[in-house]
Amino acid sequence: xxxxxxxxxxxxxxxxxxxxCIAVPIVLLIxxxxxxxxxxxxxxxxxITFIIFALVLESFAHEYFLSGTTALSRAILNNPLLYAVxxxxxxxxxxxxxxxxxxxxxxxxFMYQRENSIIxxxxxxxxxxxxxxxFTMLQNLMIAIALNDxxxxxxxxxxxxxxEAAASVTSLLNTLIDTPASSYILSGIERMAALVLQIxxxxxxxxxxxxxxxxxxxxxxxxxxxxxxxxxxxxxGLITNxxxxxxxxxxxxxxVAIFAYRQYQSLRYEEY
Numbered sequence: 001x002x003x004x005x006x007x008x009x010x011x012x013x014x015x016x017x018x019x020x021c022i023a024v025p026i027v028l029l030i031x032x033x034x035x036x037x038x039x040x041x042x043x044x045x046x047x048i049t050f051i052i053f054a055l056v057l058e059s060f061a062h063e064y065f066l067s068g069t070t071a072l073s074r075a076i077l078n079n080p081l082l083y084a085v086x087x088x089x090x091x092x093x094x095x096x097x098x099x100x101x102x103x104x105x106x107x108x109x110f111m112y113q114r115e116n117s118i119i120x121x122x123x124x125x126x127x128x129x130x131x132x133x134x135f136t137m138l139q140n141l142m143i144a145i146a147l148n149d150x151x152x153x154x155x156x157x158x159x160x161x162x163x164e165a166a167a168s169v170t171s172l173l174n175t176l177i178d179t180p181a182s183s184y185i186l187s188g189i190e191r192m193a194a195l196v197l198q199i200x201x202x203x204x205x206x207x208x209x210x211x212x213x214x215x216x217x218x219x220x221x222x223x224x225x226x227x228x229x230x231x232x233x234x235x236x237g238l239i240t241n242x243x244x245x246x247x248x249x250x251x252x253x254x255x256v257a258i259f260a261y262r263q264y265q266s267l268r269y270e271e272y
Contacts (some may be wrong), residue, residue, distance in 0.1 A: 004148040005177050013181040014141040017188035021133030024192060032122065038116035045107050046099075046123025046202065054091070054128070056128070061090050075238025084232035092225030099124065099205040100217050114267050117206035118199055125198025133191035137184065144176055153177070186246045193246075193253040194220030197227060200260035207263050227252050 029043050066087060067073045071086055074207075076086050103111060110116045150156040153173045163257040201220040208216035233239040 005151075005153070006144040006148055007181070010176075010181040010184065011141060011144055013184035014137050014144065017184050017191070018134045018137035018141060019139070020149070020188045021129040021191050024195065025122055025129055028122045028195075029119070029126070030114070032118055036119070038113060038115050039110070040119070042107055042116045042120040043123035043126070045102050045110075046120040046125075047127035049098045049102045050095070050124045050127050053094045053101075055131070057098075058090055058094040061094070065090075065252050073185075079239055080236035083236055084229045084238065087232040088225035088227075088229035091228040092221040092223075095124075096201065096205060096217060096221045096224055099202060099220075100209065101213075103206060103209045111210055112204070114203075114206065114210075114264060117203045117264070120206070121199030121202030122195075124202060125195035128198060128232070129191045129195050135186065137187070140176060143172070147173055147176070168193055183242060186242060190246050190249055193250045196257050197224075197253040200257040203260040203264045209266060210267070221255055227256075 029040065032038075033040055033043075054078070062219070064070075064074060065073050068077055076082050099120075107120065110120075147156050153170055156173060157166040157170045160169050196269045201224055204220040204223075205217060208214060208219075227249060230239075230245070230252070234242065239245050
């Protein structure tokens with residue numbers, strides 16, 4: 001029996017992370033919905049807001065600022081620090097103002113209960129975990145299983161329709177082969193930290209809305225931008241240790257969550 005190109009442990013790690021990113025948001029929704037005795041609507045508002053503002057509208061900004069056809073876009077692409085700052089700011093601005101817009105409009109009738117900010121955050125962060133965590137990881141798992149069946153990168157890549165597609169597939173397959181199982185587990189931990197952070201940021205935006213202190217929206221914008229800048233440092237090579245990156249992200253999420261919890265506790269009934 002030949003040794004598989006991608007070991008069983010890596011396959012298990014991919015599957016575990018893929019399931020984790022689906023299961024945790026669902027479990028959180030069920031637990032907190034029953035505990036708070038609230039409706040699930042804010043959960044779906046959060047999920048839809050993430051899709052519209054983070055995946056659709058933000059992508060329009062990337063098409064311009066990362067096009068490489070203007071002096072500004074080339075400057076961003078050629079400067080790792082500038083690229084990281086750009087990525088952080090766009091994520092912070094689009095997602096936090098998306099939250100703000102949702103809470104000021106379609107979610108307005110649910111703003112009478114502070115608990116709905118948590119339900120909203122589970123939806124916003126949950127769909128992010130599913131799309132960026134589960135879908136990606138489960139897709140990688142299916143590709144990895146198929147690669148092991150083919151027995152070689154060349155045999156798998158030869159099924160591509162063109163030399164360009166074969167080169168792209170080969171690059172993806174080599175990345176999967178070179179990635180240790182621990183990296184897939186760390187990816188799941190990062191998604192969970194991001195989920196905690198999204199819930200915390202939702203609470204902060206909620207408080208700004210119910211107290212009509214709209215300038216306070218800048219706080220979650222900056223907090224969101226900072227963690228994305230840190231993540232971009234790894235993508236651009238400014239941080240090379242994945243374990244260090246994930247430790248920073250987890251600690252950061254915990255600190256922001258504690259801050260948000262204190263803000264949540266400070267809300268009085270008559271304020272919402």
